[in-house]
């Protein structure tokens with residue numbers, strides 16, 4: 001049994017007849033969440049009238065947990081059709097409303113209410129639409145490096161490829177255009193990002209990319225079907241990266257390769273004002289850790305791939321800098337980081353205004369370094385891949 005605290009909580013508030021589920025429910029089997037399920041069942045058995053099931057603060061749920069929860073809710077509605085169950089979801093966590101609405105459609109006493117104003121710590125930051133411009137510029141800057149590196153990691157034309165956690169789909173679009181795969185599936189669980197990706201593909205008249213909705217930690221994709229599986233900047237935002245890596249391994253063909261990119265944020269650098277920049281990015285790493293994300297993962301890639309069973313592991317690192325193309329592009333990325341990290345995440349963590357002022361200063365100094373005619377600003381990234389043994 002794990003001694004780690006569970007990454008989710010389930011609590012019943014009798015005053016409001018409300019079950020509150022929060023955090024990340026990603027069990028490997030329903031047995032892992034027995035206590036939570038028992039509490040849901042008992043609360044539903046005990047209370048009449050309306051019982052609220054509040055999932056506003058549930059940032060993740062995998063299919064194992066959802067299926068177990070859905071069974072209990074559906075069975076309880078069948079047994080006591082006069083008692084109403086209202087599921088409260090949030091529009092901020094894009095997947096939750098549609099998932100629970102499908103369930104509610106099957107039972108007349110179940111309904112869904114959507115709350116708009118809530119905002120949660122953690123992954124919702126990187127799924128928010130405000131992140132779209134950053135992702136686009138980031139991919140534009142990293143592509144210069146990755147286009148050169150990818151063939152070394154086994155990418156060539158004519159392969160069957162999956163890009164898991166594809167975000168707004170720009171990397172998939174670049175791969176489609178330059179590497180002409182036989183098939184390309186791009187999967188993400190952000191409905192808004194996928195809509196955006198499809199719109200961009202249509203605008204650019206790019207055909208053939210299969211943008212697919214799905215949970216990367218439990219994909220509905222068959223085993224052993226892709227020659228090349230990519231997962232960029234995403235393992236580092238999972239609280240259980242090994243679970244995601246297992247899925248990447250599963251869908252990869254024996255002899256095929258899985259390619260991952262991750263950062264080490266505390267090693268972002270710049271001159272002048274090196275000290276202030278260094279302090280801020282060390283704080284960035286701590287801030288993400290607070291929200292259960294490891295943006296220091298880059299150099300751990302070799303270890304992660306080896307533990308997941310890959311062989312022939314290759315690791316590269318590269319530095320995106322202000323000298324790659326237009327320095328303003330890099331400055332835009334840094335400003336967007338400042339907005340999300342200092343303007344939203346630090347505020348959610350409850351940081352003091354003094355801390356936030358100093359935290360912001362490091363980003364401003366990084367922008368200054370990026371735009372200064374003699375300045376230098378960098379952002380290090382690790383690109384690694386491993387082969388699934390034959």
Ligand SMILES: C[S@@+](CC[C@H](N)C(=O)[O-])C[C@H]1O[C@@H](n2cnc3c(N)ncnc32)[C@H](O)[C@@H]1O
Pocket residue numbers: 123126127135139164165166167168171187188189190193214215216217231232233234237
């Ligand atoms: C930091 S973004 C990276 C996006 C893209 N790969 C890139 O490099 O620009 C992380 C992405 O992972 C997606 N994601 C997070 N958890 C997921 C899950 N359980 N299943 C599928 N996608 C997920 C998010 O929606 C987001 O698009």
